[in-house]
Amino acid sequence: MFITPEGKEIFVVDGHTHFWDGSPENQRNIHGKQFIECFYAYHSALSPKEQLWAKDKFEKYSADDLYRDLFIEGPDDVAIIQTTVLKDFYKNGFGCIKRSTEMAQRSRERFIVNGSFDPRDGEKALEYIHFMKETYDIKGVKMYTAEWNGASKGWRLNDPEAYKCFELCEKLGIKNIHVHKGPTIIPLSKDAFDVHDVDYAATDFQGLNWIIEHCGLPRLDDFCWIAVQETNVYAGLAVALPFIHSRPRYFAEVISELLFWVGPDKILFGSDYGIWTPRWLVEKLWNFQIPADIAAERGVQLTDEIKEKILGLNAARLYDIDVTAKKKALAASPFSIAAE
């Protein structure tokens, strides 16, 4: 819960968080090492100085760290844990749905744990989707199209085998498909940040919600163009939001484009924890005003009402969270570790 300076309670759903293990013990090879180092570089490059973590904490933080940073010191009411597996880089997975689900037991009201699958696994992927639904009752998945899988260095949302998986998701009611479309590395060819596969998948699967994490940022223009045509495409703010600290004017331009093209009902807050912690992000977003010249250029505003949607109400709608009931339930359940 975020309390505004005027005393208003703002319901916060953190749409993009991780409970990862990037520690050396879990690294399978040099790629695993380099991957967490790259994340650490993001953390170091875009965080306010007083928010920086030591490297070993960043590699593997505890369940207590996460709980405290998100819910006690942080303003999150509900956090969506995304599972990024990277099994070619990490022995037990960088993210692991089993480990995250165990962690989430301490407060079932506060966590939504999403699954993940790799369509290149063919039949096995389909079996695994069934397994995740039956075992964890997942409501969503995180797709990482840049993931390596043996000789393959990536896949596309509109690959035929991916379509089989999405058909199954739709059938089973796994309706929120979070897609990493942001700064990344692969494919080797063409444009490494291409977002056009979203267009096909979103058109062909109208019953699914496509939440594009990092709003496809290196290709924001393409993404906006797609999002404006597809009613079921959403923008996740993770990675874009930290610029609010280092380059606020630039962030204003990004959020203005999103408000203009995608609209206030389809933008979702995400801290990308543990790359960033939610408290400073939410505080800065709440205090943020788009400079007049940029707002005028695009004819958009970032009102308190819109901020409230971005911070929680939009995600609540996607995940069928009854905000009033959830607030009541949370008020009735005490924090499970002591705040220091």
Added chain:
Amino acid sequence: MGAAGLPSSRQAEVWRRLAEVNDPELDEPVTEMGFVERAEVTGDGSVEVDFRLPTYWCSPNFAFLMLDGVRKALDALSWQPAYRVKLHDHMFADEVNRGVEQGKAFGDIFAGLTADQDIGALRETFRMKAFKRRQEAVLVGLRKHGLTDREIVGMDLIALDVVRFEAGEADRQKPRYRAALLERFPARRADGPAFVTWDGADIPAGALGAYLAELRGVRINMEFNGALCRGLKQTRYKEVEVIDGEPTLVDFILDRVPERAAPGA
């Protein structure tokens, strides 16, 4: 640095040439981005260049384009030296280094890893983005300068050449835009229009606002990459950030404080 005793003009020439190589995605010189970690003329006149990108994961096609640019820059040196270019700490460093050394095409280097290589089309995309970004900076600068949209779209190259901007983005991008325009339309005469779309179409005065909105999207993307790359590079290279003369706690956490004697009074 270094290379004492050798003509420093050669050293300067190397850097000047390297500064002409752009990161294709950011449209910024690789030297300005800090990607050239070392460029040195050795005792026998040969040249060594060490190149490092912001992350291990930087897209290999971009890495290739830059190194290919470096190779061409070194080929153009006046004393035609032997040279060695090395990419460090990249997931495909070995493949790229070997390939560039042998003058191979990108598609040949990565033939085993990828089916659809069209680096030519990629180059063209980046040329277009650079054209648009530079053009936007100049157009915005002219509007700030007080010109009407009608006056702006009616300008020819001669008129553009006499404009003097204050120091800033428009000033920096004007010659770069001019170069991009002439590269795109080599037959353009000095009395030809200074502003057309990438496809060569005129821009009606009434449509300039909408056109600028389109260009803005291109800039926002490129700036995102640029800001991210600068931030990541800085972190990766562990540059010491000294505030008030002393490293901060953060510098110690990040292990970027070099060993040195305790600071004296």
